[in-house]
Amino acid sequence: MSVKYENYLRMNKFPHYWCPGCGNGVVLKAFIQAVDELGWRNNDIGMVTGIGCSSRASGYVDFNTMHTIHGRALAVATGIKMSNPSKHVVVFAGDGDASAIGGNHLIHACRRNIDITLVIINNWIYGMTGGQYSPTTPTGTIATTMPYGNVDPDFDLASLTIGAGATFVARSSVAEPVILKNYIKKALTHKGFSVIDAFSNCHIQWGRKNKFGDPVKLVEHIKSVTVSAAKAKKMNAEELKNLFVTGVLYEDKDKKEYSESYFDMVKRARSQTKGGR
Amino acid sequence: MKRAVVANGNEMVVEGAIDAGCRFFAGYPITPSSEVAEGMARKLPKLGGVFLQMEDEIASIACAIGGSLGGEKTMTASSGPGISLKQEGVGLACIAEIPLVIINAMRGGPSTGLPTRIAQSDIMQARWGTHGDHPAVAVCPGSVAECYTETVRAFNIAEELRTPVYVLSDAFLAHLSTKVELPGKEELKIANRLRPTVKSEEYYPYDTRFGDVPPLADYFSGYRFHVTGLNHDKTGFPNIDPVLQESEEERLINKVLKRQETIGTYENYKLEDAQIVVVAYGSNASGAKEAVDAARESGIKVGLFRPITIWPFPSIPFQKVAASAKQIIVTEVNLGQIVYEIERIMLGGRAVTEIKNGNLIFDTRHPRSSAELSTVLQANGTPIRPNQILSQIKEVA
Numbered sequence: 001m002s003v004k005y006e007n008y009l010r011m012n013k014f015p016h017y018w019c020p021g022c023g024n025g026v027v028l029k030a031f032i033q034a035v036d037e038l039g040w041r042n043n044d045i046g047m048v049t050g051i052g053c054s055s056r057a058s059g060y061v062d063f064n065t066m067h068t069i070h071g072r073a074l075a076v077a078t079g080i081k082m083s084n085p086s087k088h089v090v091v092f093a094g095d096g097d098a099s100a101i102g103g104n105h106l107i108h109a110c111r112r113n114i115d116i117t118l119v120i121i122n123n124w125i126y127g128m129t130g131g132q133y134s135p136t137t138p139t140g141t142i143a144t145t146m147p148y149g150n151v152d153p154d155f156d157l158a159s160l161t162i163g164a165g166a167t168f169v170a171r172s173s174v175a176e177p178v179i180l181k182n183y184i185k186k187a188l189t190h191k192g193f194s195v196i197d198a199f200s201n202c203h204i205q206w207g208r209k210n211k212f213g214d215p216v217k218l219v220e221h222i223k224s225v226t227v228s229a230a231k232a233k234k235m236n237a238e239e240l241k242n243l244f245v246t247g248v249l250y251e252d253k254d255k256k257e258y259s260e261s262y263f264d265m266v267k268r269a270r271s272q273t274k275g276g277r
Numbered sequence: 278m279k280r281a282v283v284a285n286g287n288e289m290v291v292e293g294a295i296d297a298g299c300r301f302f303a304g305y306p307i308t309p310s311s312e313v314a315e316g317m318a319r320k321l322p323k324l325g326g327v328f329l330q331m332e333d334e335i336a337s338i339a340c341a342i343g344g345s346l347g348g349e350k351t352m353t354a355s356s357g358p359g360i361s362l363k364q365e366g367v368g369l370a371c372i373a374e375i376p377l378v379i380i381n382a383m384r385g386g387p388s389t390g391l392p393t394r395i396a397q398s399d400i401m402q403a404r405w406g407t408h409g410d411h412p413a414v415a416v417c418p419g420s421v422a423e424c425y426t427e428t429v430r431a432f433n434i435a436e437e438l439r440t441p442v443y444v445l446s447d448a449f450l451a452h453l454s455t456k457v458e459l460p461g462k463e464e465l466k467i468a469n470r471l472r473p474t475v476k477s478e479e480y481y482p483y484d485t486r487f488g489d490v491p492p493l494a495d496y497f498s499g500y501r502f503h504v505t506g507l508n509h510d511k512t513g514f515p516n517i518d519p520v521l522q523e524s525e526e527e528r529l530i531n532k533v534l535k536r537q538e539t540i541g542t543y544e545n546y547k548l549e550d551a552q553i554v555v556v557a558y559g560s561n562a563s564g565a566k567e568a569v570d571a572a573r574e575s576g577i578k579v580g581l582f583r584p585i586t587i588w589p590f591p592s593i594p595f596q597k598v599a600a601s602a603k604q605i606i607v608t609e610v611n612l613g614q615i616v617y618e619i620e621r622i623m624l625g626g627r628a629v630t631e632i633k634n635g636n637l638i639f640d641t642r643h644p645r646s647s648a649e650l651s652t653v654l655q656a657n658g659t660p661i662r663p664n665q666i667l668s669q670i671k672e673v674a
Binding site: 010044048059068072081265270272 | 301303322327329333335337339340341342343344347348349351366368369497502503505507514
C-alpha cells in the first residue's frame with residue numbers, strides 16, 4: 001500500500017531546504033512511512049527539533065511542531081510530553097545538537113526513560129554552520145575546525161544512550177531505508193525512551209573534505225563502516241574494530257516509563273490527606 | 278475572605294503561583310530560590326500538576342516552555358548564575374510569544390558571588406539579559422505579601438501578553454518569615470491566555486486580526502501549527518522580509534509599551550507635598566519607608582516613589598513626581614542600575630509609548646525635572662539600613 005505523503009507533509013513548504021542528495025529526506029520519509037503504518041493521527045503527534053539541518057524537519061510535517069533552540073529539543077519535548085502524556089512526542093536532532101550542546105539533556109532523557117522517540121540523523125558533522133567537527137566526526141578526518149585531521153575521539157551514540165538508560169536503541173542508516181523505517185516504527189511504539197542512531201550522508205560538508213563528495217560514494221562508505229548485528233555475531237573483536245553494528249541494539253520492556261511513574265506518584269500524593277514532606 | 282498566614286517570600290511565591298492556576302513547574306536547585314521548587318514539589322502532585330527537577334537551568338526553562346505550549350500555566354525559578362543560564366530560553370519565549378513566569382530571588386554576584394546574601398543587581402539583566410531586541414516585563418514585590426500578589430499578577434500579564442514575566446524578589450524577601458495577610462481567593466483576578474475560536478484551517482499562531490496579542494492554541498487541541506525561535510510570519514514559519522520583520526519586532530515590544538500604564542504599577546508614599554523624593558523598590562523600599570517616616574517626624578518634606586513594576590518602568594507617573602521635586606534620592610542594593618533610568622527621565626528622557634517604523638514615540642505630558650540626583654547604593658550582601666537613607670535625606674534637606 002502506498003503512503004499518501006501529502007497527508008503528513010506541509011506541501012506548501014516544498015521544495016525543501018536540504019542539499020540535493022542529502023540523507024535527511026530518507027530518514028524523514030522512513031519516519032512518515034512508520035507513522036502511516038501505525039495509523040497515528042496528525043493531531044496526536046508532536047515533533048520537536050533543535051537547530052541544524054536535520055532540525056528543519058519539524059517545518060515540513062503537518063503535526064504539532066516546534067523548532068526550538070540549539071540542543072534543547074529534548075528538554076522542550078519533556079515539557080510537552082508531561083503536559084500531554086497520552087500524546088506521541090518525537091524529537092529529530094543532528095549529532096551535534098543531540099550529543100554536544102544537548103548532551104546533558106540527552107543523557108537525562110535516557111535516564112528518566114520518558115516516552116519520547118529521538119531520531120538522531122548522524123552525519124558526523126555540523127552541516128548548517130559549514131562543516132565543523134562534531135562529537136561523531138570520525139577521528140582523523142578533516143573538518144573546517146580540524147583542518148589537519150580530527151584529534152577528538154568520536155562518540156558511539158548507541159553505547160552512550162544505552163549506558164545512560166534508554167530502553168530502546170537501534171542503529172541503521174540511509175543505506176537501508178526499509179530497515180530504518182522498521183526500527184523507527186518499533187521505536188515509536190516502544191513505551192519508554194527510544195533512540196534511533198540513523199547514519200546519514202553529508203557529502204557536502206563532511207564528504208567533500210574527505211574524498212566522499214559524491215552522495216552515492218558516501219552512502220557506499222557508510223555501508224562499509226556498518227555491519228548488521230547478525231553478521232557481527234560471527235565476527236571477532238579484531239574484525240569489528242572501526243565498524244558500527246546496526247540493528248536493534250538494546251530493548252528493555254520492563255523499566256518503568258517516566259510519565260507513568262510520575263502520575264502514579266500523583267495518585268499516591270492525592271490519596272494522602274496531609275503531609276508531602 | 279482574607280487569609281492570615283506566617284510564611285516567607287519563597288512560600289508566598291508558591292501560593293501565588295498555585296492560586297494563579299500554575300500547574301506545571303520545572304526547576305533546578307539553587308540558593309536562595311530552592312524553597313520555591315520545594316514548595317511546588319509538595320503542592321503540585323496533590324493538584325494533579327507536574328513538577329520536574331530538570332538536569333540544569335537551561336533544561337528547566339526549556340521544559341517550562343514546552344509545558345506552556347502544552348496548554349499549562351508554567352513557571353521556573355532560580356537565582357544568580359541560574360538566571361544567567363536561562364537567558365536563551367527567555368529569548369525563545371519572547372519571540373515565540375509563550376507565556377511563562379520566571380522567579381528570580383536575586384542574590385549577590387557576579388558569578389557565584391554571595392549566594393545567601395541580598396542584592397538587587399539583576400534589574401538590568403531582566404531588561405536586557407537575552408540577546409536581540411525583545412520585550413521585557415518584570416515585577417518587583419516589596420514585601421512578603423507582595424510575593425504572593427505580584428506572582429499572581431505576573432501570571433496574568435504573561436497570559437494576557439503571551440510573554441515571559443520575571444518576578445524579581447531577593448534573598449532577603451525569599452527567606453524572611455513574617456505574618457502575611459493575603460486577599461481572599463474570590464478577590465483575585467485571574468487571567469487566561471486567549472485561545473482560538475476560528476476553524477483550525479483558519480488558525481495562525483501569530484495572526485493579529487484579533488489584536489496585537491494573537492490567540493495561542495494548545496498543542497494537540499486540533500490546531501496544528503509551527504513554532505520557531507527564528508523570526509517568522511503570522512503562520513509561524515521562518516521569514517526574513519525586512520518590512521514584515523520590522524513590524525513584527527515592533528509589535529513584540531509595543532504590546533508591552535502600549536499597556537505600560539496598566540502594567541506599570543507603583544506606590545506613591547507621602548509624596549503630596551514632598552520636595553525630596555526617595556526612589557526605592559523591592560525589600561529595600563521597606564527600609565526607605567522607615568527613613569521617610571523618621572525624616573517626616575523631623576519636619577522634612579520627603580516621600581517615597583516605589584516602582585512595583587520595574588519593566589516597563591512606570592516612567593510617566595515618575596515624571597509627574599519628579600517634575601515638582603527638588604531632590605531625588607535613588608537607593609538600591611546594587612552599584613547603580615535603576616538610577617540610570619531615573620537620571621534619563623530627569624534629564625528629559627521620556628517614557629517610550631510605542632516604536633513606530635523605527636521611531637521611538639515619546640510621552641510628552643510632563644515637564645523635565647530640575648531636581649538634583651543623589652544615591653544610596655550598596656552591594657556588600659547586606660540590606661541598606663534605614664539610617665543610611667535617613668542620613669542622605671538629612672544631607673540634602
